Amino acid sequence: MIWNPEDYAKNSDAQLKWAQELRETLDLQGNKSILDVGCGDGKITADFAKTLPESRVIGVDSSAEMIAYATHTYTTARYPHLTFACVDARSLNFDREFDLCFSNAVLHWVDNHQAFLRGASRALRSGGRLVISCGGKGGAADVLQVFSEVIASxxxxxxxxxxxxxxxxxxxxxxxxxxxxxxxxxxxxxxVPKDMTHLGKEGLASWIRTTWMPFTHCVPETQRNDFIADFVEKYLERFPLDQNGLAHIRMVRLEVNALKL
Structure with missing residues (x-):
């Protein structure tokens, strides 16, 4: 699956907001070493580097397109202690190098969480912290139900x-x-239940196009916009826009905060 980093960067405000909320719960001071697993376009990783300018921060992602975008967008000239690398979450190859292993809005894409946890454990120093937020059981149930109906048509x-x-x-x-x-x-x-919102039909369609590619890319590119429009129409029939023109998505996040022994 090939990601479009520019499109993702424009349509991932909710992910950034949730990551910032998580970061604010952490007591991050002084020189820390931080690993951001599944860094995507790099905006969250760069947010760590900006907040902790003396800390070593590494963002890893399995998408070469995302890593290229992040490296180009968040340069070492602006963030001298920030680097990016193309690494699969299931194959972390670090050895007791980090004080924090962080992953936001990623692991629901990963088919082997136990392999990730083994790698995260190896990557952290004793006393290091693991912080995860990803799609949890029951997440996006309404979206998946509408998709099941659309693809059955x-x-x-x-x-x-x-x-x-x-x-x-x-x-x-x-x-x-x-x-x-x-x-x-x-x-x-x-x-943790979360309410995700998107502005109007266009905002909902942009989110579907950006992050639900396993569904949308099954359809030929010439018909993809029609497929997305069909989904949006059916979703909003069942869950109409609110009085402010916002589409609401009921999400569930699995949130983890644990110490490496």
């Missing part, structure tokens, strides 16, 4: 004969033993 079903849902939404009960097995002490582990 006669107009689109031929494109989805071999389709498999690519998202991995886990619960706190799933995560507790995995964290224990990888040498983490849990300080916070919970599913």
């Amino acid at each position: 006669k107009q689109w079903n031929n494109y989805f004969n071999e389709f498999h849902n690519p998202y991995f939404f886990y619960s706190d009960r799933d995560y507790a033993p995995w964290l224990n097995e990888t040498n983490f002490k849990v300080e916070r582990l919970e599913l």
Whole structure:
């Protein structure tokens, strides 16, 4: 799957907001070493580097397109201690180098969270902190339901004969033993409901185009906008815009805050 970094950067304000909310709960002072796993376009990683200008900050992502965009956008001239690298979340190859391993709005794309947790545990120093926020069990249920109806329709079903849902939404009960097995002490582990909003039909369509590519890219490019418009129409029939013209998406985030033993 090939990401469009520019499009993602324009349509990921909610992800940045949630990441900033998480960061504000952390006591980050002085010289820290921070690993941002699944850094995407780099805006969240750069936000760490701006807030902690003397800290070593590394952003990793499996998308070469995202890493190229982040490296070009957030240069070492502006952020001398910030670097980016193309690394899969399941194959972290660091050895006790970091005080914080952070991952926001990424791991629901990853099919092996236990491999990620093993790599995160290796990457952290003793006493280091793991902070995760990703799609959790029950997340985007309304979106997935509407998609299931759209792709079952006669107009689109031929494109989805071999389709498999690519998202991995886990619960706190799933995560507790995995964290224990990888040498983490849990300080916070919970599913948190979130209300995501997008401005009008256009905002909702942009979000679908940007982040639901496993669905939209099953359809030929010449028909993709029609497919997205079909989804938006059906979604808003069921969940109309509010009085301010906002579309609401019921999300659930799995949030983890744990210490490396």
